[in-house]
Amino acid sequence: MTETVASHRHHVESAESYDDLCIRAAQEFLHTIVVVDDRATYGGGDEIAPLVAPESGALDEDPSEVQESVEIGSGASLDVGALTDASADLGLTCAVLRPTREEQHDGTLDKRLVKAAQRADVLVLDWQLNDEPRGQAALRLLADVVKDDEKGRSRLRLVCIYTSEPDLNGVYDALKQALDSKVKQHSDVDDPMRWLDCGYMRVVIYAKAGGAGSAMSTTAVEVYDLPNTLVKEFSRLTAGLVSNVAVASLAAIRQGAHRLLTRFEPRLDPAFLSHRFFEGGPESEELLVRLVADEIKSVLDGADVRRWAESTAVRMWADSNLPDQVDVTSKPTKVRFVSKEDLTSALLDSGPDRSFRVSNLKKSGDIFDLGSDLKPSITSILATTGSIAEELDYDFARLTCLARNDPSPFPHNRTPVLSEGTIVKIRDGSEYSYLLCAMPLCDSVRVGAGRAFPFVPLKSVESTKRYNLVALSPEGKRLYLAFSPNNHYDIARYTFFGGAGQVVTAQRRAVKGRDHFVFYDKNHKAFIWVAELRFQHAHRKLHDLGFAASRVGLDESHFLRMAKDK
Incomplete structure (x- = not known):
C-alpha cells in the first residue's frame, strides 16, 4: 500500500532541489527527439580499419574511392539502439534519420527534417554529414528549421550538435556566426559548456564519447546518457515557477x-x-x-x-535564487537588508490585506512592514536585475488581462474577429485614440447587413497616472490604458458589415511599412486591431459599464444622504 501511494507522489514532493524540480517539469513535457546522423548504426557500428602507409602505386587508385574511405572513417558512429532505449526509459520517443548523400543534395533531407521538427521538442545534429565538410549540411538544416519555426513564432526548441569533430570551438564559432543577431546570450570564451541562447531556441554542443578528441573534452557524453543530458538542457529553457x-x-x-x-x-x-x-x-x-x-x-x-x-516550490525557488542577505532598500537614506529566511517566509505567508514585519539586518531594532515599504510591487528585490522590475510587472499584467496582443497567434489566413473586449486604434484628426468594443458576444455573430458596434474610449496615459489595462501598441510600444465606466455617455457607434462567416473580421494590411490587422466600417474608416481582453476582464468591463449606465437618480434629503456616510 505504501509503495502504491509513493508512486503517485507529486513531483513537487519528490524533487530534491529547484533545479531537480525544473528538470522533472521538462521531462513531463518532452515527448520527441529527432536525430540526424550519417553514422547511425544498430549495435557496435561500422568497423574502422586502422590507417596503413600507402604502398607503391597507390597514386594509381581512383581518387573518389580514396576520398570515400576517408569520409566513411571520419567520426564516431551513433548506437541507435542504446539511444532509443535510453530515451524510452525517460518516456521519450526518439526518431533517427540516417541520410544518404543523395538525400542531402537533392533536398529530401531538408524537407524531411523540417516536417519532423514541427513535431519534435529536441533536434540533434551531427556536425559532419557525409561529404559536406565544416558543418555545411548541419548549418543548412538548422537554418531551414529556424526559418520554419519563425512562421509560427515562439516555438520552444533545443538543438544539440552531437559530434566527434575535435575542434568544438570552431563549431561554436560557426554556429554563432550563422545565427548572428538571433543570439541573445552565449557562453563565455573560457566556459567548457558551449551554448547559444536565441530566446525561444537554445543551441548546445556536446562531443561524442569515443569520437576524435573526446578524451580532451569535458563535454563528451556517452550515447546512453544523451537523453538525460538533453532533458537537463531543455529545462534551462523552461526553468521557472x-x-x-x-x-x-x-x-x-x-x-x-x-x-x-x-x-x-x-x-x-x-x-x-x-x-x-x-x-x-x-x-x-x-x-x-x-x-x-x-x-x-x-x-x-x-x-x-x-x-x-505551491509553497514547497516557492521555497525551492527562493533557496536557489535569493542571496543570504537581500537588499530591500526603497529610499537611499534608509538602507535595509533582510535575511533570505525572512523574505522566504514573507513570500509564503503573505496575502491580501496581510502585513509581514521583518528585521533590518543593517540596523538593530528596525522592524518594518515589507509590503507597505515596497508598495505596489516587490519585484525589484526578487529579480536578478532590479532595473527590469517594471518590465516584468508590465509583462505579467499583460498576461493576466489579455488573451491576445500579438498578430502571431493568428496562423495562416486566420484574422481577429471584432467582438466584446477587442481593443482597436483609430485615427482622430492628427491624433490616434484607443477604443474598447462593448458589443456583447451574442450580438457579434450573425452580422449580415450593417450593424452598429458600440465602442468605449480608452485613455492612453503615462505609467505614473492611474490605469487599469496594459497592452503593446501595434508599433510594439507599451500602452497604459485607463477605462472608466463613467464614460458610458461617450460611447461611439460604428457600423460594420459581416463577412462570409457572418462575423466582422479584420484584414491584413501594411500600415506605415508594418503588417497590421485592420477592421473597416461602412465608411471605410480603419480600426487597427491592438489586442483582445480575456473573457472575464471584458465581461467585467461591460458589467461596470452597464451598472454605471443604469444608476437611478434620486432626489433625497441632504440629511439622509450624509447619514449613510457616517
Whole structure:
C-alpha cells in the first residue's frame, strides 16, 4: 500500500532541489527527439580499419574511392539502439534519420527534417554529414528549421550538435556566426559548456564519447546518457515557477487527450448539427471551442498543476535564487537588508490585506512592514536585475488581462474577429485614440447587413497616472490604458458589415511599412486591431459599464444622504 501511494507522489514532493524540480517539469513535457546522423548504426557500428602507409602505386587508385574511405572513417558512429532505449526509459520517443548523400543534395533531407521538427521538442545534429565538410549540411538544416519555426513564432526548441569533430570551438564559432543577431546570450570564451541562447531556441554542443578528441573534452557524453543530458538542457529553457506550470499543463493535456476525446465522440455529430441548424454556424463553432477549453481546464484541475507553484516550490525557488542577505532598500537614506529566511517566509505567508514585519539586518531594532515599504510591487528585490522590475510587472499584467496582443497567434489566413473586449486604434484628426468594443458576444455573430458596434474610449496615459489595462501598441510600444465606466455617455457607434462567416473580421494590411490587422466600417474608416481582453476582464468591463449606465437618480434629503456616510 505504501509503495502504491509513493508512486503517485507529486513531483513537487519528490524533487530534491529547484533545479531537480525544473528538470522533472521538462521531462513531463518532452515527448520527441529527432536525430540526424550519417553514422547511425544498430549495435557496435561500422568497423574502422586502422590507417596503413600507402604502398607503391597507390597514386594509381581512383581518387573518389580514396576520398570515400576517408569520409566513411571520419567520426564516431551513433548506437541507435542504446539511444532509443535510453530515451524510452525517460518516456521519450526518439526518431533517427540516417541520410544518404543523395538525400542531402537533392533536398529530401531538408524537407524531411523540417516536417519532423514541427513535431519534435529536441533536434540533434551531427556536425559532419557525409561529404559536406565544416558543418555545411548541419548549418543548412538548422537554418531551414529556424526559418520554419519563425512562421509560427515562439516555438520552444533545443538543438544539440552531437559530434566527434575535435575542434568544438570552431563549431561554436560557426554556429554563432550563422545565427548572428538571433543570439541573445552565449557562453563565455573560457566556459567548457558551449551554448547559444536565441530566446525561444537554445543551441548546445556536446562531443561524442569515443569520437576524435573526446578524451580532451569535458563535454563528451556517452550515447546512453544523451537523453538525460538533453532533458537537463531543455529545462534551462523552461526553468521557472510560471513556466513550470505551463509545461506541466501541456503535459497534462497530452496525457489526458484520449480521455478528452471520449467526451467529444463522433456519435454527437447529429446533435451538434441540429444545434447548428437552429443557432447558426459561427456561434455553434465557437461553442465547441469553449466546451473543449472548459474540458481542458478540468483536465488541468485533475492533474493538480497548480502545485508546481505551491509553497514547497516557492521555497525551492527562493533557496536557489535569493542571496543570504537581500537588499530591500526603497529610499537611499534608509538602507535595509533582510535575511533570505525572512523574505522566504514573507513570500509564503503573505496575502491580501496581510502585513509581514521583518528585521533590518543593517540596523538593530528596525522592524518594518515589507509590503507597505515596497508598495505596489516587490519585484525589484526578487529579480536578478532590479532595473527590469517594471518590465516584468508590465509583462505579467499583460498576461493576466489579455488573451491576445500579438498578430502571431493568428496562423495562416486566420484574422481577429471584432467582438466584446477587442481593443482597436483609430485615427482622430492628427491624433490616434484607443477604443474598447462593448458589443456583447451574442450580438457579434450573425452580422449580415450593417450593424452598429458600440465602442468605449480608452485613455492612453503615462505609467505614473492611474490605469487599469496594459497592452503593446501595434508599433510594439507599451500602452497604459485607463477605462472608466463613467464614460458610458461617450460611447461611439460604428457600423460594420459581416463577412462570409457572418462575423466582422479584420484584414491584413501594411500600415506605415508594418503588417497590421485592420477592421473597416461602412465608411471605410480603419480600426487597427491592438489586442483582445480575456473573457472575464471584458465581461467585467461591460458589467461596470452597464451598472454605471443604469444608476437611478434620486432626489433625497441632504440629511439622509450624509447619514449613510457616517
